[in-house]
Amino acid sequence: MSDEAPEELRLADHRFFRDMDPEFLARLTEKAYARTFEAGALIVREGDPADEFLALFSGKVALEIIVPDRPRTTVQTLGPGEVLGWSWLFSPHRWRIDARAVKPTRALGLAAGPLRQLLDDRPADGYRFLHRLLPVIAQRLENTRLQLLDLHGR
Amino acid sequence: MTATPPTAIAPSGELLSVGSRHTLERSDFPRFLAALGTAGYRVVGPIVRDGAIVYGEIHQESDLPIGWTDRQEAGTYRLERRNDDALFGYAVGPQSWKKYLFPSRERLWTAHRTDGSFRVDAEPTDGPAFVFLGVRACELAAIAIQDRVFRSGGDPGYAARRARTLRVAVQCGVAGGTCFCASMGTGPAVGGDHDLALTELLGEGRHRFLVEVGSPAGASVLHSVPLRPASAPDLGAAGAVVARTSASMGRSMDLHQIRDLLVETPEHPRWASVAERCLSCANCTMACPTCFCHSTEEVPDLTGEHVERWRRWDSCFHSAFTELHGSPVRKSTPSRYRQWMTHKLATWYDQFDRSGCVGCGRCITWCPVGIDLTEEVAAIRAMPGVRTAAGGTGG
Amino acid sequence: MGANGEPPGPPGIDRPPGIVPVPFEVRSRTGETADTVTLDLAPRERRGPLSFRPGQFNMLYVYGVGEAAISISGDPAAPDRYLHTVRAAGKVSLALSEAAPGGVVGVRGPYGTGWPVRESAGRDVVLVAGGLGLPPLRPALYEILRERSKYGRVELIYGAKTPKDLVYYAEIQGWRQRSDLRFQTTVDTAGRDWYGDVGLVTARLPDVRIEPANTVAFLCGPEIMMKLTAKALVARGVPADAIWLSMERNMKCAVGLCGHCQFGPSFVCRHGPVFRYREIAPFLAVREV
Numbered sequence: 001m002s003d004e005a006p007e008e009l010r011l012a013d014h015r016f017f018r019d020m021d022p023e024f025l026a027r028l029t030e031k032a033y034a035r036t037f038e039a040g041a042l043i044v045r046e047g048d049p050a051d052e053f054l055a056l057f058s059g060k061v062a063l064e065i066i067v068p069d070r071p072r073t074t075v076q077t078l079g080p081g082e083v084l085g086w087s088w089l090f091s092p093h094r095w096r097i098d099a100r101a102v103k104p105t106r107a108l109g110l111a112a113g114p115l116r117q118l119l120d121d122r123p124a125d126g127y128r129f130l131h132r133l134l135p136v137i138a139q140r141l142e143n144t145r146l147q148l149l150d151l152h153g154r
Numbered sequence: 155m156t157a158t159p160p161t162a163i164a165p166s167g168e169l170l171s172v173g174s175r176h177t178l179e180r181s182d183f184p185r186f187l188a189a190l191g192t193a194g195y196r197v198v199g200p201i202v203r204d205g206a207i208v209y210g211e212i213h214q215e216s217d218l219p220i221g222w223t224d225r226q227e228a229g230t231y232r233l234e235r236r237n238d239d240a241l242f243g244y245a246v247g248p249q250s251w252k253k254y255l256f257p258s259r260e261r262l263w264t265a266h267r268t269d270g271s272f273r274v275d276a277e278p279t280d281g282p283a284f285v286f287l288g289v290r291a292c293e294l295a296a297i298a299i300q301d302r303v304f305r306s307g308g309d310p311g312y313a314a315r316r317a318r319t320l321r322v323a324v325q326c327g328v329a330g331g332t333c334f335c336a337s338m339g340t341g342p343a344v345g346g347d348h349d350l351a352l353t354e355l356l357g358e359g360r361h362r363f364l365v366e367v368g369s370p371a372g373a374s375v376l377h378s379v380p381l382r383p384a385s386a387p388d389l390g391a392a393g394a395v396v397a398r399t400s401a402s403m404g405r406s407m408d409l410h411q412i413r414d415l416l417v418e419t420p421e422h423p424r425w426a427s428v429a430e431r432c433l434s435c436a437n438c439t440m441a442c443p444t445c446f447c448h449s450t451e452e453v454p455d456l457t458g459e460h461v462e463r464w465r466r467w468d469s470c471f472h473s474a475f476t477e478l479h480g481s482p483v484r485k486s487t488p489s490r491y492r493q494w495m496t497h498k499l500a501t502w503y504d505q506f507d508r509s510g511c512v513g514c515g516r517c518i519t520w521c522p523v524g525i526d527l528t529e530e531v532a533a534i535r536a537m538p539g540v541r542t543a544a545g546g547t548g549g
Numbered sequence: 550m551g552a553n554g555e556p557p558g559p560p561g562i563d564r565p566p567g568i569v570p571v572p573f574e575v576r577s578r579t580g581e582t583a584d585t586v587t588l589d590l591a592p593r594e595r596r597g598p599l600s601f602r603p604g605q606f607n608m609l610y611v612y613g614v615g616e617a618a619i620s621i622s623g624d625p626a627a628p629d630r631y632l633h634t635v636r637a638a639g640k641v642s643l644a645l646s647e648a649a650p651g652g653v654v655g656v657r658g659p660y661g662t663g664w665p666v667r668e669s670a671g672r673d674v675v676l677v678a679g680g681l682g683l684p685p686l687r688p689a690l691y692e693i694l695r696e697r698s699k700y701g702r703v704e705l706i707y708g709a710k711t712p713k714d715l716v717y718y719a720e721i722q723g724w725r726q727r728s729d730l731r732f733q734t735t736v737d738t739a740g741r742d743w744y745g746d747v748g749l750v751t752a753r754l755p756d757v758r759i760e761p762a763n764t765v766a767f768l769c770g771p772e773i774m775m776k777l778t779a780k781a782l783v784a785r786g787v788p789a790d791a792i793w794l795s796m797e798r799n800m801k802c803a804v805g806l807c808g809h810c811q812f813g814p815s816f817v818c819r820h821g822p823v824f825r826y827r828e829i830a831p832f833l834a835v836r837e838v
Contacts, residue, residue, distance in 0.1 A: 041676055045681070058702070060744075062741075062747060064741075071740045071741070072740065072741050073739070073740065073746060074737055074738060074739045074740070074741070074747040076747050076748045077735075077745075077746045077747040079746070079756070080756075081658065081755060081756070083614075103744075104742055110597050139752065142749070142777075143748055143749050143752065146737070146749060146773065146774070147737045147738060149773075151741065161720045249788075253810060262568055262569075263568070265570075265571050265612060267612065268655065270651075271574075271593060271653040272571055272574075272612045272655070273572075274569045274571075274655070276567070276568070276569050303806070304806065306805060306806075307802065307804045307805050307806030308804060309806060310568075321771065363772070398590060417813070417814075418834040420838070421835070446806070447805050447807060447808030447809070447810060448801075448802075448806075448808070449801055449807065449809070450615075450616070450801050450802070451615075452613065452614060452615045454613045458613065461612060461613050465807075468807070468808070468809070468810075470808065473798070475809060476798065476799050476809065477799050478798060478799050479638055480638075480639070481638075483798065483799070483837060484837045484838075485837060486837060489837035489838075490838070493811070493838075497811065500831075501811075501813060501814035504814030504815075505814060505816070
């Protein structure tokens with residue numbers, strides 16, 4: 001993927017949605033809407049309602065942790081082909097992290113409510129959807145674990 | 155030493171050819187010892203010290219452990235009186251010849267501070283030429299193993315010492331309680347790789363030695379020694395000595411696919427259970443005649459004008475051995491025991507095309523808690539199902 | 550003893566370089582990070598060109614302190630000097646990092662195996678470096694870039710703890726500009742002054758276009774990072790035979806004699822430090838080998 005995203009963003013072109021059941025994908029596609037963020041824009045804010053799921057097509061998003069008395073720390077960046085967050089899926093549906101566009105960023109969004117409804121209504125597809133989301137969570141966990149180990153610092 | 159040999163053979167090179175066999179009377183043994191000294195060698199061999207038979211300088215035959223034997227079991231070593239005056243009536247002691255060929259401490263080089271820089275002088279490789287008197291078959295095998303190890307690393311000190319050494323082997327008349335050379339294929343019979351080989355014959359009321367010439371260097375020290383051509387009965391008696399020893403071997407090791415057996419079982423529960431007993435004391439590695447691991451240290455003098463680089467024996471059982479970025483790679487005792495035994499019996503094949511074990515039993519005898527590697531291998535073999543993918547391919 | 554203090558080896562043996570360090574002058578010391586410097590070392594006495602294979606290492610000696618194994622990080626085509634990037638981690642590396650220009654450091658080497666750079670001509674090359682894993686890869690990159698047309702796509706992924714821990718900072722700006730090298734930098738954590746990526750090097754792999762049959766990968770960095778990267782590459786179809794990694798273990802002698810660096814059946818100093826992933830994967834999977 002390059003920074004020059006196609007004019008028309010298609011969910012089917014995104015790594016996360018690739019090779020999904022066409023019928024299910026069609027249902028998702030009809031709910032998807034385009035989002036763009038300027039460099040520096042705050043995309044989600046810790047504590048705010050997590051009301052959408054974003055699939056990134058271009059640009060770069062930094063996940064930031066805010067700790068009092070310490071500078072903002074970026075713990076991971078996300079780019080084209082990656083998805084932003086899972087807080088929208090689980091109660092209490094609030095973001096646990098800040099996400100900020102580092103570069104101009106284009107994404108497709110899915111509103112959390114209808115998406116959850118769709119996943120609930122179609123448990124088999126919902127299960128397969130979770131199967132794609134869990135590795136994202138696992139990878140973040142692994143990232144955090146290795147950051148804790150401070151491997152490069154040695 | 156001006157006496158001419160009695161009825162003896164003329165000391166001609168032909169008769170002392172490699173492979174020839176002769177009889178040396180016990181009463182002439184001092185002349186044999188003297189001949190070694192006259193040839194310019196410093197004779198080292200078995201002596202009794204601190205309740206054990208160790209290797210040290212032999213000035214006269216009374217230095218030898220005359221009439222002593224050793225009783226060995228796992229974690230046990232005791233000297234006992236024999237009911238005869240055998241010179242070599244024991245198995246092996248805690249030391250091996252590596253103390254001469256690969257000294258426990260050795261200076262490698264000396265650096266001198268010069269104007270703004272330094273100069274390094276490698277340690278000279280000259281030194282005394284030793285006769286190793288009383289080398290057992292397993293010890294010849296151990297020397298051959300260390301030859302290969304140190305040759306692979308291009309160690310000039312070892313090569314020089316080894317080239318100067320004359321090895322007088324002695325066939326084992328007794329097997330120690332922890333011996334298993336027969337199953338390792340390293341003994342008890344002394345093979346061809348020696349300078350001289352003695353078989354001590356005590357039967358029929360006549361104490362004598364069968365002497366077999368193993369090399370021209372071995373032959374050259376025999377010229378002034380009274381020898382007779384070996385008689386058929388003497389040859390038969392010598393064969394019987396080795397056969398009896400072979401039959402009385404205390405232990406055995408099953409070598410069948412041992413390399414894969416150990417390499418493929420790094421998670422076997424036996425490693426953890428043996429480690430409950432293992433003290434990580436490193437005795438086995440110090441006593442082992444083939445263990446070659448060592449460390450180096452920088453020894454400055456007080457003025458700072460000279461620095462010496464020494465190497466000393468080290469052991470894979472020490473925690474600092476694998477230290478990387480401030481902590482050891484092998485933190486636990488199971489991992490260290492596994493490394494030692496797997497290296498000795500398995501990965502040694504990858505590195506040097508043979509086992510690193512000669513079956514001398516020292517690691518069993520001198521283990522303070524009596525861990526027996528033949529028993530450990532048997533235990534893993536008895537439950538080899540606990541294999542991992544370690545023998546498989548990557549990915 | 551040989552003429553220059555080099556002990557003669559036993560006959561018929563391909564003897565590695567001697568056990569005795571040779572004095573080299575520190576021509577310059579360049580600060581890379583708070584605790585890491587690059588030393589430029591030239592022999593005090595000319596003895597012909599210094600040659601090494603990318604991925605090899607030298608034993609560096611500080612008078613009165615001791616020796617440490619440090620990979621060579623300079624250009625193999627500049628045979629008049631050795632560059633070594635050293636992080637002050639232990640007694641010897643601390644002393645090395647404090648070596649002043651004009652001072653003298655002992656060198657013996659080079660030792661070990663190298664990256665199969667020439668052997669990889671015609672293929673796409675993926676270089677993945679973590680932390681101080683970049684210095685041992687830099688000579689390979691120099692060699693590839695010098696004969697750039699012989700290779701397919703070349704990717705370099707470089708991960709460090711924070712932006713402050715990136716070595717060769719000025720040089721990597723140049724690499725970033727090149728059109729014939731795809732260079733990605735990622736750090737574990739960063740502040741807002743960092744516009745690059747944050748995350749593991751493995752997180753950058755999905756962006757790398759890989760033709761499995763035509764790709765070779767060189768990995769150097771913390772063991773777990775290499776392990777995860779190798780697994781990710783294998784999952785992308787790259788054969789375990791085409792993945793190479795550089796191992797690190799305690800080293801004393803560098804000639805396969807002291808036993809410290811054993812890793813399964815290998816002496817890392819002699820059979821490595823660069824290994825084929827297929828050969829060592831079984832041992833990487835076992836703890837405390």
